Amino acid sequence: MLQFTEAPDGQALVRRTNLRRALQLIFDNSGSETRAAIARETGLTAATASSLVAELIADRLVVEVGHAASTGGKRAMTLAVDASHHLLLVVVLRFGDAHAWLIALDGAPVYEERLVYGGGDRDREIHAMIARIGGRFGPRLLAAAVQLPGATDGRRVLQSVQLGWTDLPLAEQLTEVLGVPTLLVNDVDAEAVAEMVAGGTVAGRQLFLHIGIGIGASVTLDGELAPGPVGRVGEIGHVRVVYGADARDCPCGRSGCLESSASMPAMLGDAFTEDMDAAELDALVSATDPQRLAEGAVALGRVIMMLTAMLDPDEVVLGGAVTGLGEAFLARVRQETGRAPTGTRVARVRAAAPGVAAHAGAAQLALGSVLGVRWGSIAVF
Structure with missing residues (x-):
């Protein structure tokens, strides 16, 4: 099976790049893309575009699905992603x-x-x-x-x-x-990648924070993960953010960690599980001391404010079970991030898209x- 991410030399590399460009156009416009449109959008000749499509069809990546609307001449065949094999x-x-x-x-x-x-x-x-x-x-x-x-x-x-x-x-x-x-x-x-797929956009810098049993973060830039040289970007759960008498003990053995204040168990208690449905989570939130939720929102807002000052993201997205805490919790986080220091901007903070698999x-x-x-x-x- 041809893999378009390999890096051959010379003409083979050009061919591989053009195959990837053509395939992306078909992924973007599955069911309506045509050979002529691929030629126009890539600047390739009609013969080259047809040759690329023929190879994609032979590799069972693309399939012809019908005729495009008539423009006065011979009706073009429309192309779609072939979902029948790979x-x-x-x-x-x-x-x-x-x-x-x-x-x-x-x-x-x-x-x-x-x-x-x-x-x-x-x-x-x-x-x-x-x-x-x-x-x-x-x-x-x-x-x-x-x-x-x-x-x-x-x-x-x-x-x-x-x-x-x-x-x-x-x-x-x-x-x-x-x-x-x-x-x-x-x-x-x-x-974080799923959030981009759901949103259908890959432009800009996004800071994604997952809050569940633990807390982690991810940075994406123009649709690509920015993992760092040793794969440790986003390990923020055990950064100390609370000091003094308000610092709670953390399972890691220290106190005042972000997870000790803003993880779901820290805010809702040990009864929380990640398999809870919406009704179960609502019931648990209703039985929780609002002060614990407020403290979690403040701790989370402080970390977001620091990360925003460092990374200057276009937006901050909160995902995981925390989205079930509702708009009131999100508003409290935004209130805290609104205290951004002089010289920095207040980043947009929103909840992750619902229902993403x-x-x-x-x-x-x-x-x-x-x-x-x-x-x-x-x-x-």
């Missing part, structure tokens, strides 16, 4: 379970499987599930992405406290099992890793 495997790992999806090239999930870890060997169970899916769908797999809590450089799990892994070459292990390129992605990074960000990263293209706003996500 699949992307996405595996989301959490402390208590693993969830796998197979995603077609149009973004639609076509298969899913969930594993709740039993009392046996969790790692063996995860590998067995992935191997089973690979054995069943292997000839159709294009790439795989594994989303997990913890730091990763895309190939190795540098550290995952929740999963108990350190310096684990997981991508290499799974590439050998599946026979396709496999990448690893931090869960907050994946959530858990696999959306990792699926986009898998797609980009092999074909170098992006989905637009995909309704099925």
Whole structure:
């Protein structure tokens, strides 16, 4: 299978670049793009555009779907993403379970499987599930992405406290099992990418903060993750932000950490779980001391204010279970970030888009890793 993210030399590189440009146009306008439009939008000749489309069709990435409206001459054939063959495997790992999806090239999930870890060997169970899916769908797999809590450089799990892994070459292990390129992605990074997919925009600098059991952040610039040289961007949960008598003890062993004030358990108590539905979360919020929510909002606002002063983002997006706390909580965070110091600006703070599927960000990263293209706003996500 041709991978457009490879970097051959000379004419092969030009050809690969043009294939990627043509494919992106079809992803952007699936069902209405034509060979003539590709030629116009890329500046290529009609013959070259037709040759590119022929190769994309042969690789089962693109399919002809009908005739365009007549413009007086021969009606052009319209082109769409071919969702009938290639699949992307996405595996989301959490402390208590693993969830796998197979995603077609149009973004639609076509298969899913969930594993709740039993009392046996969790790692063996995860590998067995992935191997089973690979054995069943292997000839159709294009790439795989594994989303997990913890730091990763895309190939190795540098550290995952929740999963108990350190310096684990997981991508290499799974590439050998599946026979396709496999990448690893931090869960907050994946959530930030999913937010861009849902919003259909990739311009500018965005700071994304996930607030759930833990707290993490991600920075994206013009649609690309900015992970830093050792994959540690966004590890802000245990930055100390509260001092003195108001500092609470943190599970990490210190006190005053951001997570000790602004994580969901810190604000709502140990009854909070990330599997709560909206009604359960509303009931828990109603039974919570408003002062704890206010303290969490203040601590979160202080961190956002500091990060905004450093990064100058176009917007700050809050994702994770915190979106269930409602507009009153968000308003309190905005009140605190409005105290921005002289010389800095007050960044726009908003909640993440609702209803975005858990696999959306990792699926986009898998797609980009092999074909170098992006989905637009995909309704099925």
